[in-house]
Amino acid sequence: MGGKNGREGNMPGIVPTRHLIRKMQFSAKSTGSVAPAMHRYEQLAAEWAEGIERGTLRPGERLPSVRQTCQARAVSPSTVFQAYAVLEERGWVEARPRSGYYVRARPSRPGPPPITPPPDTGPHPVAISELLVELLGSTRDAEVVPLGSAFPAPELFPFEALARCGARAMRRLKPAHITGALTAGDEGLREALRHRYAVQGVALHPEELIITHGAMEALNLCLQAVTQPGDVVVVESPAFYGALQALERLHLRALEVATHPQDGVDLTALETLLQRERVAACWFMTRFQNPLGALMPTERKQALVTLLARHGIPLIEDDVYGELYASAERPPPAKAFDGAGLVLHCSSFSKCLAPGYRVGWAAAGRFGATVARLKMMSSLSTSLPAQRAIADYLQQGGYDRHLRHLRHALAESQRRALAVIDESFPPGTHPTRPQGGYFLWLELPPQVNALALHQRALRHGISVAPGVLFSADARFTHHLRLNVGHPGDARLEPALRWLGAEVA
The missing domain is CATH 1.10.10.10 (Winged helix-like DNA-binding domain superfamily/Winged helix DNA-binding domain)
Incomplete structure (x- = not known):
């Protein structure tokens, strides 16, 4: 390349x-x-x-x-x-x-070329919610092969152990703790999270950490804390559709910056945008970006934080996949290089431990008090039983063991899926080869209409996420995002082979 x-x-x-x-x-x-x-x-x-x-x-x-x-x-x-x-x-x-x-095995076909820079049309409003509701509703059907889903297989998570931890923690709960944990969150959980940040070299001020109703609430609150309606927010291209939805809801304008499948955000292009436009914030995934799976190299993360600090621009770091690395060592988040309090780091347990519990958090830097106030004005608090269950589970010491098993299962599933794609899809197909997470991004031959392919696949009992979901202007018309995080589902490989035949 x-x-x-x-x-x-x-x-x-x-x-x-x-x-x-x-x-x-x-x-x-x-x-x-x-x-x-x-x-x-x-x-x-x-x-x-x-x-x-x-x-x-x-x-x-x-x-x-x-x-x-x-x-x-x-x-x-x-x-x-x-x-x-x-x-x-x-x-x-x-x-x-x-x-x-x-x-590393040399793949039989090359990975995707660098993403084509988005058209230089300047910031623009976002309107994708209607399309999202229509396309993603199919992933709720258990009979449909979940290649378009946003979650890994539920069988990968310790729900029984979490239930036992929740029952034990609630029996020990003192009534005073119920009101004491309202906005900031359960202190036991917050302490466990501060410890995990410290292991990554990130020292958090206690007041900047707020427990939220999943990562999406954390991200939305952080976005509200640093923007006003009409502001410009830089997002990746392709971008996580949840980010585009949040901009649409808050009446913000999206400015897309080219993002490489391996290196993440193009820093040269980003600096050009910052010099040209008045930008209120950036919303990026630096670890295993959805949909590309890109892991920004450590030195580039540091350069990103330095660049944004020089311009005084907050970075909302969406990091829900950060624990799903396939390497022996955890890559640091951009938050590890934040000396100015401008990185608002958001994550949750939804993709790595407890889907459905809806427990997330924001480490909001200098904006912690603002995010806490917005939390109090909106949802007030996060479910205490869910928080206590996760806090107790973390205290039992099994979390890292669970993560090792999860990472191994996802890495093996990705390896098998890539082998099937290499065998079954025609020339002109370029899959990403991420270093973690469970998404693959496929660039298909230019003549393929991914939206029409999605509709044919759904009639065949297969869900996929067409590329048009991942851009404010419905680009990526011949691209797919595939969820390969279902290692025990025997339907996945036949579904991939069917898709390859349809593309051919």
């Missing part, structure tokens, strides 16, 4: 060895001195990358274990892990839970 993103070589998203080595070296120009030799982990990563490029290490082959490498190379485990991290970040290898690091 060439062009402005600097990609080349045979594997989409891969940085060739010579570029990898060049990136690892210090710039003599910037330091004013001769560039020193690479660190040991950089040398190790470059050596493995060269082996992959030459074919000595083949796709699917397991890299040497940490213990083997430490013994053979006389290096520390941290050196080996740093080398793995470099290779993973550059796209050469992938981590498989409880198994190790493997050379």
Whole structure:
């Protein structure tokens, strides 16, 4: 993949060895001195990358274990892990839970090209709600294959354990806690969330964390806190349709910025927009973006936060998929780089632990008091039994174990789905290959009408999400978003093969 993103070589998203080595070296120009030799982990990563490029290490082959490498190379485990991290970040290898690091398989077809920049028509109103209601109502039918659904399979979640935790927590509840947790939320849950943020290197002020009725309430409250009707909000292109709905409801104007399937928001294009338009806020997903699945690299997240801080523009970070990473280490959110209190980080347990419980939160930075006031004026509080159930579950210590199983199941499901797509869809089909989450974005051959394909599929008992849902001006007419987060559903592979035949 060439062009402005600097990609080349045979594997989409891969940085060739010579570029990898060049990136690892210090710039003599910037330091004013001769560039020193690479660190040991950089040398190790470059050596493995060269082996992959030459074919000595083949796709699917397991890299040497940490213990083997430490013994053979006389290096520390941290050196080996740093080398793995470099290779993973550059796209050469992938981590498989409880198994190790493997050379990334070269796909039989390329991933999608960079998203075409949206037309330069300036900010515009949004009107997609009617289309959404019509198209997404089908996902409620259990008889329909849920490739168009927004949620993973319910069988992946510990509902029985949550029910036991809820009953136990409510028996212990003191009456005074009922009114004490009204707006900000249950203190036990808030403390557990602050601890999880701290593990990610994010120190939250207690007053900026507000428990909400799912992530959508958190996002809507944050949007209200930083905008007025008629304001311009920058969204990704393609964008999560929930963001477009929120802008429509609050009478805001959308300004779309090109978003790459691997790198996320195009920062050069974003800076151009900020210089040209008066922007009130940005609403982005930096980890496993819906619908692309894009994971913005860490250094680009940091650059994004720096850019917006320079312009004084708030970032609403929609991060409901942040826990669903497939790598060995959790990538940080943009919130980790927020020194100005301008990042309003929103998430929930709906996609990672408790669908239907509708427990989310906002870590709203300097806007915490405003968001809390808006919460009090709208819904006042979030269901206390649901909060207490989740807080008790977190205190029992099983959450991270559950997440490991969930991530593994989703990663395996994605791997199988991509294999079926590679076999069954015709040339001109380009799927994304995300590093987490459970969505795939397919660019189909240009002559395919994805909306008509959706209607034919629904008559066949299959739901899909056509690309027109993900843009304020109904672009992406030959694109689909597919939910592959149903690993136990035997209907998925036949449904994918049927879609491939229809596209062909």
